[in-house]
Amino acid sequence: MSNNSQDSKPKFAMYWAAACGGCEIAVLNIHEGILDVDANFDVVFWPVAMDTKYKDVEAMEDGSITLCLFNGAIRNDENAEMAHLLRRKAKILVAFGSCACEGCIPGLANLYSKQAMLDTVFSTLTTDNPQGIRPQIAFQAPEGELSIPYLFDTVRPLDHVVRVDYYIPGCPPESPQIAAVVGLVIQALRGEAQLPPVGSVLGVGNSTVCDECPRKRSEKIITEFRRMATYQPNSTDCLLEQGILCSGLATRSGCQARCPSANMPCIGCYGPAAGVVDQGARMMSAVASVVGSNDPKEIERIMDGIVDPAGTFYRFSLPASLLGHARVG
Amino acid sequence: MQRITIDPITRLEGHGKIEIFLDGDGNVANTYLQIPELRGFEQFAVGRPVEEMAVITNRICGVCPEAHHMAAAKAADAAYHVDPPRPAKLLRELLYSAFYCTDHTTHFYVLGGPDFVMGPDAPVAERNILGVIHKVGLEIGGKVIQMRKYGHTVIEMIGGRKVHPCTSIPGGISHGITEEQRAEIEGMGRWAIEFAQFSLGLFNDVVLGNDAYRDLILGDIYYHRTYSIGLVDENFKVNFYDGKVSVVDPNGKRIGKYAPAEYSDWIAEHVEPWTYLKFPYLKKIGWKGFVDGVDSGVYTATPLSRLNAADGMTTPLAQAEYEKFYAALGGKPVHHRLAIHWARLIELLYAAERWVQLATDPEITSDNFRTVPTATPTEGVGIVEAPRGTLTHHYWTDARGVVTRANLIVGTTNNYAPISMSISKAARAFIKQGTVVTEGLLNRVEMAFRAYDPCFGCATHALPGQMPLEVTVRSAGGAVVANLRQFC
Numbered sequence: 001m002s003n004n005s006q007d008s009k010p011k012f013a014m015y016w017a018a019a020c021g022g023c024e025i026a027v028l029n030i031h032e033g034i035l036d037v038d039a040n041f042d043v044v045f046w047p048v049a050m051d052t053k054y055k056d057v058e059a060m061e062d063g064s065i066t067l068c069l070f071n072g073a074i075r076n077d078e079n080a081e082m083a084h085l086l087r088r089k090a091k092i093l094v095a096f097g098s099c100a101c102e103g104c105i106p107g108l109a110n111l112y113s114k115q116a117m118l119d120t121v122f123s124t125l126t127t128d129n130p131q132g133i134r135p136q137i138a139f140q141a142p143e144g145e146l147s148i149p150y151l152f153d154t155v156r157p158l159d160h161v162v163r164v165d166y167y168i169p170g171c172p173p174e175s176p177q178i179a180a181v182v183g184l185v186i187q188a189l190r191g192e193a194q195l196p197p198v199g200s201v202l203g204v205g206n207s208t209v210c211d212e213c214p215r216k217r218s219e220k221i222i223t224e225f226r227r228m229a230t231y232q233p234n235s236t237d238c239l240l241e242q243g244i245l246c247s248g249l250a251t252r253s254g255c256q257a258r259c260p261s262a263n264m265p266c267i268g269c270y271g272p273a274a275g276v277v278d279q280g281a282r283m284m285s286a287v288a289s290v291v292g293s294n295d296p297k298e299i300e301r302i303m304d305g306i307v308d309p310a311g312t313f314y315r316f317s318l319p320a321s322l323l324g325h326a327r328v329g
Numbered sequence: 330m331q332r333i334t335i336d337p338i339t340r341l342e343g344h345g346k347i348e349i350f351l352d353g354d355g356n357v358a359n360t361y362l363q364i365p366e367l368r369g370f371e372q373f374a375v376g377r378p379v380e381e382m383a384v385i386t387n388r389i390c391g392v393c394p395e396a397h398h399m400a401a402a403k404a405a406d407a408a409y410h411v412d413p414p415r416p417a418k419l420l421r422e423l424l425y426s427a428f429y430c431t432d433h434t435t436h437f438y439v440l441g442g443p444d445f446v447m448g449p450d451a452p453v454a455e456r457n458i459l460g461v462i463h464k465v466g467l468e469i470g471g472k473v474i475q476m477r478k479y480g481h482t483v484i485e486m487i488g489g490r491k492v493h494p495c496t497s498i499p500g501g502i503s504h505g506i507t508e509e510q511r512a513e514i515e516g517m518g519r520w521a522i523e524f525a526q527f528s529l530g531l532f533n534d535v536v537l538g539n540d541a542y543r544d545l546i547l548g549d550i551y552y553h554r555t556y557s558i559g560l561v562d563e564n565f566k567v568n569f570y571d572g573k574v575s576v577v578d579p580n581g582k583r584i585g586k587y588a589p590a591e592y593s594d595w596i597a598e599h600v601e602p603w604t605y606l607k608f609p610y611l612k613k614i615g616w617k618g619f620v621d622g623v624d625s626g627v628y629t630a631t632p633l634s635r636l637n638a639a640d641g642m643t644t645p646l647a648q649a650e651y652e653k654f655y656a657a658l659g660g661k662p663v664h665h666r667l668a669i670h671w672a673r674l675i676e677l678l679y680a681a682e683r684w685v686q687l688a689t690d691p692e693i694t695s696d697n698f699r700t701v702p703t704a705t706p707t708e709g710v711g712i713v714e715a716p717r718g719t720l721t722h723h724y725w726t727d728a729r730g731v732v733t734r735a736n737l738i739v740g741t742t743n744n745y746a747p748i749s750m751s752i753s754k755a756a757r758a759f760i761k762q763g764t765v766v767t768e769g770l771l772n773r774v775e776m777a778f779r780a781y782d783p784c785f786g787c788a789t790h791a792l793p794g795q796m797p798l799e800v801t802v803r804s805a806g807g808a809v810v811a812n813l814r815q816f817c
Contacts, residue, residue, distance in 0.1 A: 018368060022391020022492045029481060029491055031474055076366065105388040108373035117369035124371060124736040125723065127607060128597040128616065135367070139603040143330050143350035143358055146603040148365040172391060172492050229380035229409065229499045229730055232701050262489025262496050263503040267384055269493075307729050311377045315385075 010066035010189055012041035013057075014096075015086055017079035018106060018155065019072030023097040026172035027069075030179040040186045041067070057085060065089045067185055069096040069168070073103050073319065074156040076149040087162040092185075092195075094202075098171035100158040102271050102279075103319025105171070107155045110318050110325030111310060114153050157320045166196070168203045171269035171316060174255050177203035201274070205253030208273045209266045213248055213257040215239065221292035225305030228264065235263050240290065243305075245312055250282040268316045278322045280313035330358065333766070347752060347774070355762040360753040362745075362778075364606035374735035379405045379706060379726045380499050382735075386722065387493050389739065394493045395428040395484065396715035396740065399570065400722040402497035407589070407709025408726050409499040409702035416695035417501030422570040423514070423687040424487040424494065425713070429569060429680035430521050431480025432716045433632075433673050436782045437528060438473045444776055445536045445670070450769045465531070476524050479517040483684075486510050501699035508694055515688040521681035522646070529650060529674050536670075537657070547658075550758045551666040551777060553621045554579040555747055556611055556628035559635030560714045561586070567639045567679065569714040575638040576611065579623050581662040583638075584613075589710040592721050596738060597626075599746075608746045609738055619750050627750070630718030630743035631781055632672035637662035642675070644682035650675045666751055669780040673716075706730040715740035717782050744781050751777040 016024065028034060037043070044065060045057050068090035074080050087093055098104035109117055118134050121127075139146045158164055168181060181203045187193035196202065205212065217238045226233075226243035233239055239246040239260060247268035248260060259266050272279035287306075293299050306312060314321055331351035345364060352358040370389055377385060382401035387394035399421060406413060413421075438461060443451075446461045461469070481491040486506060488494025496503040506514070536542045545551070561575045562568045573586045576595065587595050598607035599616045610616045610626035617625040628634070642648040654675060655661050658668060687693060710723045717740035725734040741748075755777035759770050 018366065020388050020391035020394075022388070022394065025391050025492050028477075031478060075368065078365070105385055106368045106370075106373075108377075108385075109369050111376065112369075112372050117367075117372040120372040120375075121367065121369055122600060122607075124598075125593050126596055126598050126609070126736060126738065127600060129600045133600045133602050135605045136602045141359075141361065141603060144332055144348075146348060146361055146363060148346075148363055148603065148605060151367060171388070175491065227378060227380060227730070228503070229378060229405070229706075230702055232503075232699050235504060258490045259495050264489060264495045264498075267381075267495070307731050308377055308381075311381075 009040065009042040011044045011064060012037060013043075013045035013065045013068040013086065013090065015045065015047065015068065015070050015072075015082060017070070017072030017082060017100070017158075018075035019097070019099050022172040023069075023071035023099075026097075026170075026175050027178055029175040030182070031175075033179045033182065036186065037182060040189070054082070054085070057089060060089050062088050063091050065091065066189070067092045067094070069094050070158055071097040071100050073099040073106060074152070074158065074161050075106070076151050078149040080152075080161055083158060083161045092165045093158075093162070094166045094168055095158040095164045096168050097173055098169055098269050098271065098316050101167050101169045101320065102317040103155050103157050104269075104316050107157075107317070107319040108311060108315070110154045112326070114151055118151075154325045155319045160319070165198050167201045169201060169252060169269075169271040170203070170255060173203055174258075177254055201252070201271075203254060204270065204274075206274050207253045209248035209251045209253055209255065209257050209260070209270065212253045212255070213238075213260045213266075215260055217241070220290040222287075222290050223292045223302060225302065227307075233263065239265050245287070245306065247279075247283055247313075247315070249286040250276060250279050271317060271320075279317040280321055280323070283313045284309075331355070333760070349756050349760065351760070355760075355764070357753070357757040357760050360749070360756050361603060362749045362752055363604045364745075365604075367605040371735045371737055374724070374732050377732050379408050379709075379724050379730045379732050382722065382724060382732065383497050384493065384495050386737070389737075391492055393428075393432060393715050393717070393740065395425060395488070396713055396720050397722070398488070398494050398497055399425055399713045400711040400715075400720045401724075402499075403571075403589070403711030403713065404709040404722040404724050405499045405711070407711060408706045408724055408730065409709070410704040410706070411500040411700055411702040413501040414695075414697045414700050416505070416692045417698045417700075418571070419687050419690055419693050420487055420502050420506065420698060421497055423684065423693065424484055425570050426680045426684040426687060427480045427483035427514075427518075427521075429716060430525070430677060430684065431477050431484075433677040433680065434473060434476045434480075434524070434528070436716070437532075437670065437674060437677070438469075440779060440782065442670075444772070444779065445532075445539075445542055450772070465535075469531075472524060472527070476521065479521060483514050483517065486514065498699075500702045503699070505696055505698045506694055511688060511694050515685060518681060518684035518688050521684055522678070525674070525678035525681045526646070528677060532671060532674055546665050546667040546671075550755055551751065551780065552664055553629075553666065553747060553750055553754070554623075554664050555621045556584075556614070556626070557634035557637035557662060558628050558630050558719055558743075559638035560712065560719060561639045562643070564643075565640040566643045567635055567641075567676070568643075569680070569683075571713075574712060574719055576628070577638050577662060579621065579662070579664070581637065589712040589721070592710060592712065592723070592738070593736075596721070598738070598742075606742060606745055608749075609743050610746065619746055619753065621747075621750065627746045628743070629747045629781075630714075630740070631669050632676050632716075633663060633666075633669040634718075635714060636672050636675065642679050644679050644686065646682055647675055647679035650678055666777070666780045669782075673782070717741045718743040741781070748778045748781050751781075 095101045188195045233242045246265035248266040251268045252270040252273045276282045333349040348361045350358045387397040485491045489496045560572045562572045597612040614626035706726045708725045721738040723736040
């Protein structure tokens with residue numbers, strides 16, 4: 001890493017905002033490929049791997065980082081400050097992973113107010129909190145002031161805060177896709193390949209998860225929605241045709257249909273398919289078109305089988321969707 | 330009052346920050362470990378189907394998603410009043426054993442190990458995995474990569490994906506494995522046993538064979554007499570996937586054992602206004618502040634506490650190492666925090682042996698991997714041992730199985746109070762009147778919490794380097810007196 005690096009190499013950074021660390025693990029899972037990153041880049045900032053500080057990043061020249069992979073959503077003021085800082089310093093800023101692209105699972109918090117979230121977390125069954133204490137941004141301890149970051153009201157994807165050059169979706173992105181993108185950037189830096197147009201989604205296919213899925217498809221006529229909790233689907237036929245709400249129809253290809261291949265429905269982690277603005281809206285219209293009845297009462301009965309529409313259709317994409325968040329407050 | 334700020338140390342789904350306050354003489358007056366982020370899973374679990382908790386809560390942590398996946402799946406089993414068939418439990422535990430091997434390996438070689446292999450005072454540029462590889466040979470680096478690969482291969486085969494597995498559902502698992510896959514898994518498991526033995530050998534040579542390290546491990550600075558907890562089977566042997574939680578006091582006396590559904594009789598969480606994380610403690614003993622001893626409810630949930638809370642291991646090679654461990658450290662219980670590293674390697678060996686046991690069970694390829702629930706769901710608790718501590722998931726549902734309320738007590742959270750105490754003790758020991766604050770100091774403060782493998786070092790498992798640390802020494806007026814940083 002930096003101890004055997006040369007200044008002449010392009011500079012690489014990776015940062016996590018409100019994230020789980022899975023994106024870092026996915027990068028490490030390119031295994032020996034990580035040596036290519038080391039050989040071709042000077043890794044200047046990567047909290048998982050090295051100890052460069054924010055101040056050191058601030059001291060870098062604007063635009064001096066060639067490639068920055070930014071994962072995690074924007075949940076607090078520290079996340080937002082880092083997004084602005086890295087935008088200034090990076091030539092190519094990539095929204096990496098579902099949190100940075102769409103908000104991901106933690107984006108479901110946008111269905112609730114921040115206050116409701118704090119009240120819930122600090123009053124659970126085991127919480128011993130008779131005084132109703134809530135974390136304070138600035139707290140006067142006997143020895144001096146203690147501060148913690150300010151939580152924003154909602155979770156936002158990276159491009160709601162700064163301009164983003166490319167998107168690599170997935171929760172997390174599949175390691176072979178990461179390796180391919182890294183390879184492409186290395187080639188482009190050598191003048192052996194062209195970088196795609198700014199705004200492109202990289203490390204993906206151009207269709208839907210359904211097109212990669214090995215399951216057998218025929219006509220979709222659904223008279224009952226079923227749940228994995230109480231149903232065991234067969235392992236060969238389309239899950240949606242078996243009544244399981246699979247998000248493959250509205251979700252971008254690129255993962256090789258991992259979950260359907262393991263007899264589980266696609267949960268939508270690769271975000272909206274190419275050309276789709278709102279993954280949830282697309283999924284809803286797809287579902288509406290396969291309901292096997294024209295009778296309003298029967299349609300209502302069938303649709304009642306979907307117990308959590310908001311969470312099902314917007315599981316990974318609520319903050320980036322046309323809805324963004326629930327009206328709360 | 331002077332203060333030293335360490336910010337950021339690294340992440341717990343966010344950053345950790347340490348504030349060290351000095352009194353007028355330059356001695357440590359107090360320390361605070363602050364966790365500055367909150368994502369609120371307990372809130373947005375509400376409204377979601379309980380079977381989805383296994384794929385929603387694993388997004389709490391991308392380093393140990395397998396632990397959340399299993400705890401949530403077990404809680405959903407309980408909520409649906411269904412007991413998965415034996416082959417389903419075997420498959421889940423097989424995935425989990427492979428995960429443990431991967432996870433413990435990365436901690437030892439990447440995070441904790443460099444302090445010992447390279448030495449606590451080695452130059453920062455060398456005190457990382459690359460330094461370790463240079464010192465002990467490239468071959469070992471290859472083995473570490475191989476171990477991670479094998480672990481993730483098994484996780485993907487059974488769990489559907491390498492990160493964020495998806496296949497555990499109420500009543501079992503969504504698919505089985507073929508004989509061909511089983512044979513491949515067994516082969517990788519046998520290799521993992523050899524790797525674990527090799528790792529213990531390396532620890533024996535490099536760490537235990539060095540008097541200075543022995544003194545560091547056995548000294549007073551990294552030492553706290555707390556309660557220990559850990560999951561055990563019906564014979565009080567360590568188990569990561571299933572059983573009851575054994576609780577022993579600082580003298581090693583077992584004070585009880587609780588089933589998952591009884592956890593709230595035993596555990597409560599203290600709240601402080603200067604951090605987003607809560608401090609669990611033993612309810613029956615009570616919160617007495619950041620102190621150890623029999624009268625304080627502070628407990629640990631670590632590889633070491635698991636060994637302390639159990640009567641031994643179910644696999645022969647790990648049992649032999651268990652006996653050797655306590656013989657070398659003066660009997661049970663052990664409270665030397667740096668011995669957690671050694672305990673972790675014993676668990677690595679156990680996990681590898683268990684991997685092979687499960688892979689060679691005649692029922693592992695059975696088609697009987699699911700009992701579809703039929704009862705009306707109500708409420709359920711699931712507990713597994715995450716690598717970083719006992720993990721508890723609790724969900725209440727409506728009659729449709731939609732979550733109405735949730736409670737999560739996550740691995741590292743268990744250890745928030747003891748980690749804070751360890752940091753405080755190390756800081757008090759190393760920062761004294763007239764001390765020149767050096768980089769070596771930073772690393773010794775780091776070592777106080779690194780032993781716990783805290784999840785605010787979650788992804789720090791992964792590659793070269795230490796927890797990112799910055800120490801700023803300020804005068805009482807707030808002016809910066811000195812600034813020290815670590816670089817890789």
